[in-house]
Amino acid sequence: MILNQRASGILLHPSSLPGKYGIGSLGEEAYSFVNWLGESGQRIWQMLPLGPTDWSHSPYQAYSAFAGNPDLIDLNFLVRDGYLEKSSVENPPAFPTRKIHFKTVLPFREGLLKMAFNQFKISGGFETQGYHQFWDQHWWWLDSWSLFDACRNNLPGTDWSEWEEPLRLRDSGALISYTSKFEEEVHYSRFLQYIFFAQWFALKNYANSKGISIFGDIPLYVAFNSSDVWSNQSLFLLDKNRQPSLVGGVPPDYFSETGQLWGNPLFDWNKMKEKGYDWWMARLHFNLRMFDMVRIDHFRGLESFWAIPAGEKTAINGSWMKANGEEMLQLLQQQIGSLPIVAEDLGLITPEVDQLRKKFNLPGMKVIQFAFSGDSGNTHLPHNYSGDFVAYTGTHDNNTTIGWINSLTNKERAKVQSYLGTEKLDNWDLIRKVEESVAQIAIIPLQDIQGLEGKARMNKPGTTRGNWIWRIESDQFNPAHTKELLKLTKLFNRYE
Numbered sequence: 001m002i003l004n005q006r007a008s009g010i011l012l013h014p015s016s017l018p019g020k021y022g023i024g025s026l027g028e029e030a031y032s033f034v035n036w037l038g039e040s041g042q043r044i045w046q047m048l049p050l051g052p053t054d055w056s057h058s059p060y061q062a063y064s065a066f067a068g069n070p071d072l073i074d075l076n077f078l079v080r081d082g083y084l085e086k087s088s089v090e091n092p093p094a095f096p097t098r099k100i101h102f103k104t105v106l107p108f109r110e111g112l113l114k115m116a117f118n119q120f121k122i123s124g125g126f127e128t129q130g131y132h133q134f135w136d137q138h139w140w141w142l143d144s145w146s147l148f149d150a151c152r153n154n155l156p157g158t159d160w161s162e163w164e165e166p167l168r169l170r171d172s173g174a175l176i177s178y179t180s181k182f183e184e185e186v187h188y189s190r191f192l193q194y195i196f197f198a199q200w201f202a203l204k205n206y207a208n209s210k211g212i213s214i215f216g217d218i219p220l221y222v223a224f225n226s227s228d229v230w231s232n233q234s235l236f237l238l239d240k241n242r243q244p245s246l247v248g249g250v251p252p253d254y255f256s257e258t259g260q261l262w263g264n265p266l267f268d269w270n271k272m273k274e275k276g277y278d279w280w281m282a283r284l285h286f287n288l289r290m291f292d293m294v295r296i297d298h299f300r301g302l303e304s305f306w307a308i309p310a311g312e313k314t315a316i317n318g319s320w321m322k323a324n325g326e327e328m329l330q331l332l333q334q335q336i337g338s339l340p341i342v343a344e345d346l347g348l349i350t351p352e353v354d355q356l357r358k359k360f361n362l363p364g365m366k367v368i369q370f371a372f373s374g375d376s377g378n379t380h381l382p383h384n385y386s387g388d389f390v391a392y393t394g395t396h397d398n399n400t401t402i403g404w405i406n407s408l409t410n411k412e413r414a415k416v417q418s419y420l421g422t423e424k425l426d427n428w429d430l431i432r433k434v435e436e437s438v439a440q441i442a443i444i445p446l447q448d449i450q451g452l453e454g455k456a457r458m459n460k461p462g463t464t465r466g467n468w469i470w471r472i473e474s475d476q477f478n479p480a481h482t483k484e485l486l487k488l489t490k491l492f493n494r495y496e
Contacts, residue, residue: 045213292340444485
């Protein structure tokens, strides 16, 4: 397991890859990125969650914890496989190359995906052995997901709690009736998942064949308007109107003076326990098949979680409640042995959370951008690291390293310069510190390798505009950067 080896990797979501169709995909550019990882001595590709996103396009607000995001399906591979005519993709609109313009990209893609679906049907795709094998492996979540997706796109209301009562409560007759009513849409949703997972596992297998491990991400919570909550209402803290009674978030922290109000429904851990944590077991096993290792986002929520009364405008007025994460992880450990899991343990971490992480030998996270507040005992300073951590210059929630450097006050800049022993202060100074640290794994966002400024930031927590849209262009892969990264990787024994 690579978590037990000294290695280095890159953080990049597939949507940020280059390409002419407005958004990165699982196509040729992804394979080229895998090749680049190998050339630069990297052994890990870390990405964000891959689920179908809501209006915010945040990978952390998905309509399903199991379904893949059709926005990442590669169009050229649909041509290769005979589901689209080459002429249909030869002259796409002139999409921006350094950002995703979802309002124009998604309608363009939707038309082509539906053309591919029609060809799939005509050619008997649903009768093939490949599709039947896919259905046999995935029906347990795909059946509910495809109906949810069809209803979501065709019924009025902002979420499933506004559907008619028999459907909302999943009456068997209503499920049969609506599956028949939206038969075409249900099959379209299943087609998209079949294609997504075929393309995904082909890419993962290629990466693994090149010695690259894929590092996935599991959001602790799921969105209220999701197939998961609709299909498993008893497992969440909902009121009599099937609305969340308490919602998730975090109290005031580094990112926000009023905390972060995520609004996700919270788990009913007592009900989870009664059912043998079957939903969580399915989710973890599913993700550990998709990825070689995974990060559990907001890991501290497996020990205790910040519960905010529904309707609050900020996350200030919440309270801590206990979770059953230890029992759940114990069960997973009994089933698979060592856990290839990284605990996202940033923010307010109690001794109990740290003990939970250490009990299961899970690496935590260190972020050097957080290192320069406080004194020399700051745990994010590299001299305070231990081996059981994944060290970052920044995460998807941080500014780019250059953007961060540019935002420093004179006093802060002097402190960083003193620690690093340099006056010029650039991105490679921070990268070098992370790579040379004793942390077992070092992960660098691609923006930092390329020395990009703050406008290339992936996400700014607490905001809803301008996030998740950054893309890299092919010509930004500077050979000098590749050479420098390879040099550092070899120098600090992160190269096999």
